[in-house]
Amino acid sequence: MFKYSLPAAVLATAVLFAQSTVAQEAASMPQQSAAMAASAPRDPALKPVFTEFGGKQGLMSLMDDFMDNLVADPRTRPYFENADREHIKAELVDQFCVILDGPCTYTGKSMASAHRNLGINRAGFNALVEDLQKAMSKHDIPFRAQNKLLAKLAPMHSAVITKK
Amino acid sequence: MQTHRKSRTALLIGLAMAGGLSSAMASAADTGGSQFSNKLLLTGGVSQIEGSAGGGLTPWAVIGGYGTQDEIGGNAFYTRLNLPDYHLDDVGALVGFYNRVEVSFAQQRFNTEQVGGALGLGNGFTFTQNVIGVKVRLFGDVVLDQNSWMPQVSIGIQHKKNDQAAVLRFIGAKSDQGNDYYISATKLFLSQSLLVNATLRYTKANQIGILGFGGDKNNAYKPEFEGSVAYLLSRNWAIGAEYRQKPNNLGIAKEDNWYDAFVAWAPTKHVSLTLAYADLGNIVIKQKQRGMYASVQVAF
Numbered sequence A: 001m002f003k004y005s006l007p008a009a010v011l012a013t014a015v016l017f018a019q020s021t022v023a024q025e026a027a028s029m030p031q032q033s034a035a036m037a038a039s040a041p042r043d044p045a046l047k048p049v050f051t052e053f054g055g056k057q058g059l060m061s062l063m064d065d066f067m068d069n070l071v072a073d074p075r076t077r078p079y080f081e082n083a084d085r086e087h088i089k090a091e092l093v094d095q096f097c098v099i100l101d102g103p104c105t106y107t108g109k110s111m112a113s114a115h116r117n118l119g120i121n122r123a124g125f126n127a128l129v130e131d132l133q134k135a136m137s138k139h140d141i142p143f144r145a146q147n148k149l150l151a152k153l154a155p156m157h158s159a160v161i162t163k164k
Numbered sequence B: 001m002q003t004h005r006k007s008r009t010a011l012l013i014g015l016a017m018a019g020g021l022s023s024a025m026a027s028a029a030d031t032g033g034s035q036f037s038n039k040l041l042l043t044g045g046v047s048q049i050e051g052s053a054g055g056g057l058t059p060w061a062v063i064g065g066y067g068t069q070d071e072i073g074g075n076a077f078y079t080r081l082n083l084p085d086y087h088l089d090d091v092g093a094l095v096g097f098y099n100r101v102e103v104s105f106a107q108q109r110f111n112t113e114q115v116g117g118a119l120g121l122g123n124g125f126t127f128t129q130n131v132i133g134v135k136v137r138l139f140g141d142v143v144l145d146q147n148s149w150m151p152q153v154s155i156g157i158q159h160k161k162n163d164q165a166a167v168l169r170f171i172g173a174k175s176d177q178g179n180d181y182y183i184s185a186t187k188l189f190l191s192q193s194l195l196v197n198a199t200l201r202y203t204k205a206n207q208i209g210i211l212g213f214g215g216d217k218n219n220a221y222k223p224e225f226e227g228s229v230a231y232l233l234s235r236n237w238a239i240g241a242e243y244r245q246k247p248n249n250l251g252i253a254k255e256d257n258w259y260d261a262f263v264a265w266a267p268t269k270h271v272s273l274t275l276a277y278a279d280l281g282n283i284v285i286k287q288k289q290r291g292m293y294a295s296v297q298v299a300f
């Protein structure tokens, strides 16, 4: 009896949690700020991770390498070669800084409006994540800290990926 | 016996070196950012013992190959399992279509070594089983769904055919072929660097089919639970453990649940190497079948 109730319980719990977290997120945020907050969801629990990234200074030099990778990577180059890269880097610094509970404000666009017309697909999204991973590893940011940031960025896929 | 052991060790080391070498070549070729493999490293699992993408023992909900929605990806594997009284050679390949459907094939050759002789089958008597698998992702995205508890969920079927019908009938198995049906839920807790999988398998297979399907004690489908946890140490390294519950259908050959602890290394997307210590418990007349599991997988 126990043999079958364990897996059933695991599945049921997973589905229940999924539904309740989705419901909560939808309920707890007013419509307009939700879009902005979704671009840079501040999480006080990530303060120590901000330090592991070397603070704002660390984020600025990280973004230099990240953007270099994006331009070197044939999968992402077409999107960035004619863009205002300095501007994007500055916005990314603020965005990551806010997510990691640093002393910054994100004043850039929402992820949906920034990426609306770019026609980004899943492969392009993954390519960008890889280029970010490479840059973070080059900056000796601990793998666990990297994943804490990536876990906050991953949900933005629904706003960024517009091409199926 | 002594030389036998030595040749096994040599094989394992050879396997490890082959993996290392091809990975060195692959990483040289990898620096440009490849065009065809766009999933993230290690999130596609490895090839499990029946050929589906998963851990070593159990299938996961992931679709194998590094292809995304727009892509087709595939890989091939060779696995060797060395036990005190038996060994298993396992080769196969899979293709993943658009991160939706996975089709796999595996051939398992289970060598009974001296046990075959003791049972009158002859030393080195071998059961060969072919497995064709199809898996379909129902919903969820193991990597991207980080703001909900929703796992990636897939269902699958593994059709198995064993080549020793007469021997299987003799030991009490009801059939030399069978289907396993499973549902898998895989969740990556990225902020914890932890991947968890739960699989429920409906099966009649005795020792995954090596000893046929159904038996004198039971000939009905039963749900069996399989679980894996993997902790990602870095982009290239993961460690973890697995559990696989099994039926016990044959009166003459008690069957135990399986366990393993593994370390997986994926230096690039083109190659991964998995080493595990597996405990398969009792197999026919031999207790405590514990040994090394080594697997190389090459992606294309």
Ligand code: HEM
Binding pocket: A076, A079, A080, A083, A084, A087, A088, A091, A092, A095, A107, A108, A109, A110, A114, A115, A118, A120, A124, A125, A126, A128, A153, A154, A156, A157, A160
């Ligand atoms: C989670 C993933 C991503 C995050 C967090 C992110 C973040 C940002 C930010 C903060 C901006 C600046 C917005 C502003 O100008 O106010 C931006 C712009 C941009 N992003 Fe992304 N981005 C992501 C994924 C991608 C991907 C996958 C691509 C393409 C492969 C991409 C291409 C661009 C481009 C080309 C711009 C400039 C658009 C313009 O010129 O207005 N982004 N992104």
